[in-house]
Amino acid sequence: MTSMKLLIRNLARATTEAELKTIFEAYGTVQSCSLVMDKETGTSKGFGFVEMPKQGDAKIAINALNGQDIAGSKIRVKKAE
Numbered sequence: 001m002t003s004m005k006l007l008i009r010n011l012a013r014a015t016t017e018a019e020l021k022t023i024f025e026a027y028g029t030v031q032s033c034s035l036v037m038d039k040e041t042g043t044s045k046g047f048g049f050v051e052m053p054k055q056g057d058a059k060i061a062i063n064a065l066n067g068q069d070i071a072g073s074k075i076r077v078k079k080a081e
Contacts (some may be wrong), residue, residue: 001004003031005060007080009047011035012071017048019071024050025066028057046073 008020021033035048052058058079066077 002055003051003053004055005051005068005080006050006051006058006062007047007078009076010073011044011046011048012045012073013046013074015044015071015073020048020050023065023070024032024052024061027052029053 006024006037011020017033017035017036020035020052021030023026024030031053033048033050036045037043040043045075050061052061062079065075067074069075
């Protein structure tokens with residue numbers, strides 16, 4: 001069974017990688033977590049990726065978190081292409 005990489009969009013700019021990881025760890029093991037940063041400002045671009053080793057956990061996380069309000073932003077979660 002292969003891991004699943006998730007794309008998380010519309011994150012609040014203040015959300016950190018650690019916070020993102022914690023949110024997804026409620027649904028299973030998080031293999032990796034990365035926010036996409038603006039090279040010039042060093043701030044979050046408002047999206048990132050979470051990789052989960054178990055596809056079942058990842059699917060539960062998508063269903064549970066897509067559209068949830070996190071730090072004032074309704075996040076969008078889907079399988080990364």
